[in-house]
Amino acid sequence: MVTIKDISRECGVSPATVSKALNGYAEISPETVELVKRTASKLNYMPNAAARLLKTNRSHNIGVLFVDDTMSGLTHEFFSHVLNSVKEEAEADGYDITFISNNIGRQKMSFLQHCRYRNCDGVVIASVDFQNPEVLELVRSEVPVITIDYSFDNLSSIVSDNQEGAYRLGSYLAEQGHRKIAFVHGERTLVTQKRIRGFNKAMNEYGIEIPPEYIIEARYHDADSVRKATAALLDLEEPPTAIMFPDDFSFIGGQTEIIERGLSIPDDISVCGYDGINLSRILNPQLTTWRQNAERIGKESVRKLVESIEGTSVAEQIMVSGEFLSGNSVRKWEN
Amino acid sequence: MVTIKDISRECGVSPATVSKALNGYAEISPETVELVKRTASKLNYMPNAAARLLKTNRSHNIGVLFVDDTMSGLTHEFFSHVLNSVKEEAEADGYDITFISNNIGRQKMSFLQHCRYRNCDGVVIASVDFQNPEVLELVRSEVPVITIDYSFDNLSSIVSDNQEGAYRLGSYLAEQGHRKIAFVHGERTLVTQKRIRGFNKAMNEYGIEIPPEYIIEARYHDADSVRKATAALLDLEEPPTAIMFPDDFSFIGGQTEIIERGLSIPDDISVCGYDGINLSRILNPQLTTWRQNAERIGKESVRKLVESIEGTSVAEQIMVSGEFLSGNSVRKWEN
DNA sequence: AGTATTGACGAAAACGATTTAGTAAATTAA
DNA sequence: TTAATTTACTAAATCGTTTTCGTCAATACT
Numbered sequence: 179m180v181t182i183k184d185i186s187r188e189c190g191v192s193p194a195t196v197s198k199a200l201n202g203y204a205e206i207s208p209e210t211v212e213l214v215k216r217t218a219s220k221l222n223y224m225p226n227a228a229a230r231l232l233k234t235n236r237s238h239n240i241g242v243l244f245v246d247d248t249m250s251g252l253t254h255e256f257f258s259h260v261l262n263s264v265k266e267e268a269e270a271d272g273y274d275i276t277f278i279s280n281n282i283g284r285q286k287m288s289f290l291q292h293c294r295y296r297n298c299d300g301v302v303i304a305s306v307d308f309q310n311p312e313v314l315e316l317v318r319s320e321v322p323v324i325t326i327d328y329s330f331d332n333l334s335s336i337v338s339d340n341q342e343g344a345y346r347l348g349s350y351l352a353e354q355g356h357r358k359i360a361f362v363h364g365e366r367t368l369v370t371q372k373r374i375r376g377f378n379k380a381m382n383e384y385g386i387e388i389p390p391e392y393i394i395e396a397r398y399h400d401a402d403s404v405r406k407a408t409a410a411l412l413d414l415e416e417p418p419t420a421i422m423f424p425d426d427f428s429f430i431g432g433q434t435e436i437i438e439r440g441l442s443i444p445d446d447i448s449v450c451g452y453d454g455i456n457l458s459r460i461l462n463p464q465l466t467t468w469r470q471n472a473e474r475i476g477k478e479s480v481r482k483l484v485e486s487i488e489g490t491s492v493a494e495q496i497m498v499s500g501e502f503l504s505g506n507s508v509r510k511w512e513n
Numbered sequence: 514m515v516t517i518k519d520i521s522r523e524c525g526v527s528p529a530t531v532s533k534a535l536n537g538y539a540e541i542s543p544e545t546v547e548l549v550k551r552t553a554s555k556l557n558y559m560p561n562a563a564a565r566l567l568k569t570n571r572s573h574n575i576g577v578l579f580v581d582d583t584m585s586g587l588t589h590e591f592f593s594h595v596l597n598s599v600k601e602e603a604e605a606d607g608y609d610i611t612f613i614s615n616n617i618g619r620q621k622m623s624f625l626q627h628c629r630y631r632n633c634d635g636v637v638i639a640s641v642d643f644q645n646p647e648v649l650e651l652v653r654s655e656v657p658v659i660t661i662d663y664s665f666d667n668l669s670s671i672v673s674d675n676q677e678g679a680y681r682l683g684s685y686l687a688e689q690g691h692r693k694i695a696f697v698h699g700e701r702t703l704v705t706q707k708r709i710r711g712f713n714k715a716m717n718e719y720g721i722e723i724p725p726e727y728i729i730e731a732r733y734h735d736a737d738s739v740r741k742a743t744a745a746l747l748d749l750e751e752p753p754t755a756i757m758f759p760d761d762f763s764f765i766g767g768q769t770e771i772i773e774r775g776l777s778i779p780d781d782i783s784v785c786g787y788d789g790i791n792l793s794r795i796l797n798p799q800l801t802t803w804r805q806n807a808e809r810i811g812k813e814s815v816r817k818l819v820e821s822i823e824g825t826s827v828a829e830q831i832m833v834s835g836e837f838l839s840g841n842s843v844r845k846w847e848n
Numbered sequence: 849a850g851t852a853t854t855g856a857c858g859a860a861a862a863c864g865a866t867t868t869a870g871t872a873a874a875t876t877a878a
Numbered sequence: 879t880t881a882a883t884t885t886a887c888t889a890a891a892t893c894g895t896t897t898t899c900g901t902c903a904a905t906a907c908t
Contacts, residue, residue: 852906852908860897863895873884873887
């Protein structure tokens with residue numbers, strides 16, 4: 179391994195000078211800088227991140243906390259898009275990313291411990307149980323943190339406009355003439371609350387009274403639980419003519435139930451999803467849904483996080499808007 | 514940050530003793546070990562990975578090289594499963610993972626340089642262009658490497674049984690009575706060659722003569738190119754009655770073309786995919802396909818890589834078998 | 849001319865661990 | 879009883895950087 183000493187020997191200057199030349203200190207003469215840089219690339223020199231970190235306390239590494247028991251991590255299409263965008267923006271900013279977990283090797287270690295162990299300069303937290311004590315420990319620690327789709331006081335966060343999304347979908351269904359609109363939502367997280375609020379707002383504006391049994395809880399990304407919720411809705415004395423589902427993927431559970439009952443989408447029942455992942459575009463019929471801007475969510479998270487790592491940035495909540503995606507899963511309803 | 518020195522002070526022993534006690538050296542008395550460990554956990558001590566690395570040259574970090582221009586990295590469902598499994602096995606073995614790229618910050622750096630910069634103990638290489646000079650440089654370097662779905666001489670690799678997969682799918686179509694079977698395959702990589710071989714083997718066994726224009730190249734994970742290939746097939750004077758597609762995802766392109774021509778699956782034309790991702794299970798009709806065992810591929814890669822990092826292990830090629838998944842996309846063909 | 853300033857560089861400590869080569873006391877062997 | 883061995887520990891070097899003070903010329907200012 180070629181080190182700074184090799185360069186210093188080759189150039190006849192001290193290691194200190196090499197370091198400074200490489201890091202652009204003004205006190206080194208242009209000729210020396212030139213010489214050092216040339217030999218560095220001649221010798222194929224790469225700084226040792228560990229040594230640098232040890233001295234500077236900056237790892238150029240950001241942690242990503244992405245775990246959630248309801249979904250199998252990276253295989254969740256929406257989050258894999260967020261993650262991909264996080265990765266790309268991080269790389270563009272000169273950072274690598276490390277997944278934060280709480281069991282590394284045989285050792286149990288808390289999220290915070292893992293961050294410290296790897297000296298993460300900051301952490302992006304997404305889609306976890308934000309009440310989890312380990313998450314709270316991390317959030318309250320000294321390590322810079324940004325949260326996705328959840329906001330803590332005095333901390334920056336990136337949130338997808340969930341209220342708007344549910345509002346737009348609800349409004350659309352109402353516009354199409356539906357009056358019996360059900361909402362199968364996910365676990366009662368902040369995201370869910372926002373969506374319920376958006377849904378209610380739309381219903382209010384259209385003067386639609388929604389009976390409580392039309393608003394029913396299932397689990398995100400869990401086709402089975404959504405299927406059961408759908409069954410419950412269809413078993414009602416007055417079943418809905420339209421259903422909003424928690425997300426595009428779990429909608430499949432609902433679809434299965436609907437089809438098995440001999441009903442068809444959208445003739446007998448109109449549906450819409452949430453997320454706007456690729457899947458929603460290729461389903462048959464194509465799903466009417468709300469596309470969350472995963473790319474921008476990931477990118478903004480890192481941008482904001484790096485800002486708060488490198489400079490001083492004020493806590494801020496950044497709202498990322500989405501986009502209505504129409505499909506063929508909703509039909510006009512006339513009565 | 515609490516260091517080994519804090520513990521040594523608290524316990525009244527030297528830092529050396531603390532280090533040895535923590536690392537299970539035999540020369541430390543049981544009482545001291547006990548004392549050191551207790552105070553370590555009392556002070557919430559975490560070793561500093563960078564400092565340890567600097568001295569030991571072991572980062573407990575494995576690199577993952579996953580780039581490919583035809584697919585958008587992590588958002589590829591099959592590879593996100595492999596990756597997820599790589600991550601889990603790595604964590605179980607006490608490793609973190611780092612994505613290897615060749616542009617970190619404003620600096621261009623080769624894959625190998627990136628590995629050295631982060632001191633990766635080893636690298637898992639998957640799904641890239643294995644002729645890429647930078648990949649070759651990495652493969653030929655001193656850093657332990659394992660390749661997925663490609664084998665270099667004297668290096669360990671994990672390969673999915675592509676020949677078997679294509680063979681089984683081809684055989685199945687033939688069994689169902691099809692005689693005009695087309696194969697839309699991906700770019701001419703080793704994987705593709707294996708599949709073509711498997712396909713041909715099946716056709717031979719059933720004594721089926723396949724005209725050259727039935728074997729046609731498209732691109733993996735590229736719905737558009739597959740759509741074009743499908744169009745070409747359907748435009749033939751004697752179009753096939755069954756088509757094997759490069760993968761489940763890009764099949765969508767073929768499906769679109771088929772449907773737009775007013776044909777239906779499987780009544781007019783039978784199809785099968787490859788990969789067996791979730792998507793294939795929820796498509797309508799459900800896709801007949803070959804499930805690659807992404808979980809085992811990821812897990813075995815890390816296991817083998819760690820083996821060659823930690824001990825001495827012989828180069829070995831591990832074949833991971835898949836599983837035939839039947840759907841409703843193929844119908845019996847009687848003539 | 850004498851002093852102050854600037855420019856260009858180097859010596860050495862430090863970061864937090866690991867590890868080699870001791871050392872002193874306790875134990876065993878002869 | 880003395881020498882040899884074992885036990886339990888420590889001092890100090892080291893990994894590859896960065897950074898704080900110097901230092902020593904050369905130049906600029908009274």
